[in-house]
Amino acid sequence: MSDRNISKQTIRRIPIYLQHLKDLKIKNMTIISAPSVAAELKLNEVQVRKDFAAMSTTHGKPKTGFIINELIINMESFAGYNNTNEAILVGAGSLGKALLSYKGFEIYGLDIVAAFDIDSRLTGTEISGKVIFPLTEINEISNKYNIKIGIITVPANEAQKVCDVLVCSGIMAIWNFAPVHLTVPADILVQNENMAASLAMLSKHLREHIEGK
Numbered sequence: 390m391s392d393r394n395i396s397k398q399t400i401r402r403i404p405i406y407l408q409h410l411k412d413l414k415i416k417n418m419t420i421i422s423a424p425s426v427a428a429e430l431k432l433n434e435v436q437v438r439k440d441f442a443a444m445s446t447t448h449g450k451p452k453t454g455f456i457i458n459e460l461i462i463n464m465e466s467f468a469g470y471n472n473t474n475e476a477i478l479v480g481a482g483s484l485g486k487a488l489l490s491y492k493g494f495e496i497y498g499l500d501i502v503a504a505f506d507i508d509s510r511l512t513g514t515e516i517s518g519k520v521i522f523p524l525t526e527i528n529e530i531s532n533k534y535n536i537k538i539g540i541i542t543v544p545a546n547e548a549q550k551v552c553d554v555l556v557c558s559g560i561m562a563i564w565n566f567a568p569v570h571l572t573v574p575a576d577i578l579v580q581n582e583n584m585a586a587s588l589a590m591l592s593k594h595l596r597e598h599i600e601g602k
Contacts, residue, residue, distance in 0.1 A: 395467065399440045403468050404497070405430060406440070410461050422454035474499050476564075477536050479551045480543035481506040481521050484566060488542060489516040501540065503530055524551075528558040537561045545569040 409430060413421060423438035430437075441455055444463050478485055481504045488494075489504055504521050506512060511521045522530060530536070539560040543551050548567035555563060562578040565571055568585045 395443050399443065400468070402432070402440060403444075403464050407461060407464055410457050410464075414457050414461065419457055420454045421457050421460070425454075468497070474538055475502045475534065475536055476500065476538035476540055477502065477527065477531060477560075478504040478519075478540040478542060479506070479524070479527070479555070480504075480541065480547075481508070481511050481516060482542065485542040486516050488540065489519050499538075502534065502536070524554070527554055531555075531558040531560060535559075538564065540564045540566070541571075542566045 406426070409426060410421065423441050424434050426432070426441075427434040427437040441460065444467050445455055445460055446463055447456065447459055476499060478488060478501050481489070485504060485506075489501055494501065501519060504516065504519050505524050505527055506521055507524050509523075512523045514521050531539075537560060539555040539558075539562070541548055541551055541555070541563060545567050546569075548565065548569045549571060552563060552565070552571045552573060556573060556577055561576070562580070563571065563573070564580050564582065566582045566584070568583050571579050571581075573579055
């Protein structure tokens with residue numbers, strides 16, 4: 390299995406594939422073909438076949454397909470779901486609290502070990518067992534526990550400042566929920582989750598659908 394064959398678009402499809410494959414496994418299915426997956430998920434058949442071939446160690450069997458359990462293991466291994474990645478979160482507001490309380494991250498190998506906030510009323514408290522620390526302790530804690538992933542859930546006007554603190558504290562990958570572009574060094578990975586942009590796309594699609602009737 391070669392990393393150079395895996396595109397970012399393929400990586401984004403992994404959770405979709407995994408959910409479908411696990412559903413099939415529950416139904417006691419053992420073999421699946423790329424065309425049937427493409428049809429079920431309404432994806433391009435050629436793309437699904439390429440995705441599976443790139444991630445599968447067996448590359449599938451002619452006229453039979455891929456062994457579901459092996460494909461699940463291959464995908465989880467590639468995505469790092471079997472290796473817990475520890476992360477810290479900055480911004481313990483409504484969104485931050487929701488992420489801290491979400492148990493589903495464990496499935497994907499992510500463990501948020503601590504959170505930070507500037508609100509003194511929150512520091513020292515816990516959310517779902519995760520302690521809220523003052524923002525000033527990011528550097529100490531991230532270095533002490535060798536944390537490399539940071540999650541930003543602060544308002545847009547505070548996001549760049551928080552980002553700079555995270556980078557200076559040794560964070561190498563940032564999951565940004567603030568609706569703002571972050572400026573980071575070339576070796577820092579930023580994954581943006583812009584909910585406003587997603588909502589705009591949904592609204593546009595819905596309007597076009599309604600007007601097209």
